[in-house]
Amino acid sequence: MKTAVVTDSTSYIPKHVRETLDIHMIPLSVVIKGETYREEIDITMKDFYDEVRNGDKLPTTTQPPIGEFEKLFTELAKEFDAIISVHLSSGISGTYQGAVAAGDTIAGAKVYAYDSELSCMAQGFYAIKAATMAKEGKEPREILAGLDEMKKHMRAYFMVDDLAHLQRGGRLTSAQAIIGSLLSIKPLLHFQDKVIVPFEKIRSRKKALKRIVDLLDEDVKKGKSLQATIIHGNRLDEAVQWKAELTKQYPHVEFSISYFGPVIGTHLGEGSMGLCWTIK
Ligand code: MYR
Structure with missing residues (x-):
């Protein structure tokens, strides 16, 4: 059983760690003065704060379009039997629901969306754990149990x-x-x-x-x-x-x-x- 791991940009896992562990990342975006920037791709943390510090217009945020999830999941389904997709809390963003909805449309791989119930590197800990266990050849069921155990101590x-x-x-x-x-x-x-x-x-x-x-x-x-x-x-x-x-x-x-x-x-x-x- 081959399992792929996906997370969204708000886990802020460093790129080299994502690459080493094969963690796939879907970006959320910020909209500043009418321009949309995918975080971790089009705009850095530092540039963002510099840009908005003295700006007269406040930024807003958007979750990834469902089509982005469908595209990535479809691609991964060619190689993997399962996909674990770890996201920021469903109580603060619709991103998790987007992953669930896209997962339901995918043939060839079972998609397990995982609600981190928080965000940032705390969410990153789950994605890193999932990717490490997937590399060890663990089944999705074991990986999800590992994440739930981690959640008890988060x-x-x-x-x-x-x-x-x-x-x-x-x-x-x-x-x-x-x-x-x-x-x-x-x-x-x-x-x-x-x-x-x-x-x-x-x-x-x-x-x-x-x-x-x-x-x-x-x-x-x-x-x-x-x-x-x-x-x-x-x-x-x-x-x-x-x-x-x-x-x-x-x-x-x-x-x-x-x-x-x-x-x-x-x-x-x-x-x-x-x-x-x-x-x-
Ligand atoms: C969206 O537009 O869907 C994104 C909404 C993000 C809301 C973020 C709220 C603050 C989260 C703080 C996380 C702190 C974790 C330690």
Whole structure:
């Protein structure tokens, strides 16, 4: 049984990793001043933030057209018996549903769309795990069980500099009054039941980051072997420094750095910061 692995661009898996593991990528897009850019292909993270920082018009995002899924799945079905397609949470984007709908039209390979229930490198962890297991010759059933096991241990917390982006994009699921009460502070955010909700109200960026480390600490103490990624919205220097501190504090956790690319950055804004972790 040969299984191919697909993910969308919001996993922000580095190109060389995708190439090494044969992970196929379908891009979402940002629309800036009427121009559509496929992220990870037509526009980099840095160019995106530079472009929109002082722009008078705010960007918007779009999910991949179903035809793109159909094209890729049809191509892969010539060589593979199964396709596992890992996507950002179905609670914040229609991308997962697009993969499901396209998968239903494909002959010759069974398509398993997998809802990561979050996004970014946390989603990337699933795609990398799926691709590694597929290369080991594991059956789709075993791969999906591996992803579900990983999901039990997945944690992702993040904070934004300005909640207005999430509010404007409609991706913060809370009563208007709650959002209003959060606007002046830096709440810690996370995913619950596939949507973004405030985890705790915290007043400063420093305290929010410290709280994330406390949450990591609780899981480190459980003794499982963990991998973690710092995710930043164009704050590489800060991420590098945080990684050095965390690596010193938790030498047995494998840390890496990733970013909130154009699509996710449209909804979070520049200067966001997060940490996700799970079992290896
Ligand atoms: C679309 O247009 O379909 C894309 C919508 C993307 C919404 C993104 C909302 C923010 C997600 C934050 C993820 C943080 C993961 C650690």
